[in-house]
Amino acid sequence: MEEGKQPAPQRDDAHRPHGAGGIAADAPAGRGLGVLLRDAVSATVPAGSRLAIEALPDEVALLAPGHFYAIYAKPRTTACDALIWGTAKAARTRYVTLVLARTRERAAARMRELGFGASGAARGWPRNLNVLAMPEGATDGEDAGAVPAGAPPPGTRVAFARLFGGLRALKRFGFRQSALYLVEGAERWLTWGDPDALAREANLLANWCAARRIALVLLLDPTKIDDGKPRDSNADGFMSQELTQQPGYLELHGACGGVARMGRTHGELLWHVEFWRAGRALATGETRALRFTEDGRLSVAPEVADSNAQAALRLARDESRVVVTRAVVANESWVPPEWELVDDQQAAVAACVGAQAATVLLDFRDRSTLEPLCAAVHALRRECGRALKIVVVERREALRHQYELLLLSLGANLIVGRELPFSRVQSLLRSLQGQLDTRPIAHDYRAALAAALTDEVRGYLPVAAFCERIEAVLARGAVLDLPHVLAKVTLLPDIAHAQALKHCAPRRAGDVATADAAHLYVFLFACRLPDADVALAHIFTVPVEHLSDRVVYLAEASIEREIEALAEANRRAPIADYSDLFSEAAPSREPRRAAAIGEPGDTPPDAATPGDAASQLMAVESMLEKINREGSPARRANGAPDEASAAGTRPAQRAVRAATVARRAAQPWPMPLRGEESPK
Known part of the structure; x- marks a missing residue:
């Protein structure tokens, strides 16, 4: 642990400089009689400090002298910094010591951001504030003092060794009654691999705080606790309840005055109290959502809707930030000056590294930009969490329904149409503030993209091929829960199958048809049930009423049951195949047209x-x-x-x-010449 080089007496009330790694927050030189009287009264009847979370009840926020508290939170985050510095500033004691799990340079930079300078402490802070740096790379010997001869090799944790080293470093700045200590990264002081040693260390800390009337807050990083299980250091989720039930944890928590957890779940910052003692009261199992105020302080989210309070509170400090690609606002005459403009989707992803609740606007221009757009949306949601707002704006072409579902399943919050005015876009962005994305996110965007895309197959298929095709589409589309419709058209008695199939001309890729003894089946790919009538009318070249007097639309599980029944009927008695009259659904019509206008020597398929x-x-x-x-x-x-x-x-x-154009297999080839008429 890095600390000041000037030794200080343990119990000397005279003025002395305090510092952390050479950073000092000095007290004023002169002290009046009123100050001395106030100090004497406060020393006689100490008032406990509290955690710096606005609107948090005292029974779950009080930091009473003589107790130590364990808070599981990820260090060096915005929320953890707000809790540490806010609690230190609002402390009801003159003696506050902060131990930060970061380098001396980063600690000094943070203090300068808060208004500290070389001349002394900023206004509003405790008179005797010590800030110590405990970098991550420090060795055990630097943290725990000198290692005696014959000690275990480096990396082996010895009970009480690191704890004694940390307390010895704090001793150089003196221990005072009613003092407040906040230690970030305190998991390095405890022996987590040995339940018995962990319980003894907890009892020692409890006795040490009670004997000196000191309030000690240990900020523990759950991802760095060494209990023999691998953990993801980049995880930003709430600590699992199972972790607190491990051997030794109950003894540790039993010696604490309170245990709480602070972390994000689904992008929302939560404060969960395992238990908290305040005098003779005991609070357990309370969970509250936290928000940030405009000046960066933590506050409990109001349970009752209050427009003024909700407008002043934010999910994260960066919730008012907006990142937008240039294509989204290319045709706009005015853009808010605070918006950040980037070139493309990749630049937007790079600009949002570390963002938590910002708003990102990405553009969709045509089919060629779909895959990079999907990759950007998926990367933003996976890396930045649930509080990030991702908005996709149509600019050149409109998104098909399956592509909208694809982007929403990858993490997009909203799809904005290309015809929507810019003022309405701004109103929609305001409506997203304070919201969290709770939809399940696809693990692999490529698999989701493959489910949304369909082969360039359309038109007539024999019954067996039709059933196999529909079963494959349903299985692949289950990833996105794509809606499909199967239209079962009952033919009129005077309508032949060939005549009905002649008028059935699907234009969209994925729309296929077949026929049995009495029905015509038309599968509408990625079609919603309310749109089935319009889609079917576009497929037939004549009104559907001319061919059928009864049309049944099937969706979801009904499609599977109908396809199974149709396939079973075809296995029992093969259904007529009209492939000789109507060409089967070709993989694509675009190559055929390309061949027709290609080189003179090219032969159409x-x-x-x-x-x-x-x-x-x-x-x-x-x-x-x-x-x-x-x-x-x-x-x-x-x-x-x-x-x-x-x-x-x-x-x-x-x-x-x-001889040079395509013809159907069932169409007769025209004769080369007519017979000459006999002369009359």
């Missing part, structure tokens, strides 16, 4: 084979040569132009075009 095209062309050429050579005798006698030649040319041109 559905075109005739090279042998068929060559034979057709040879037949056309031979017929043309015959007509040109012989001609029509009747027409030559009348002197009329050779209409047969012209008539033969038109079918020949149609045959040449037909």
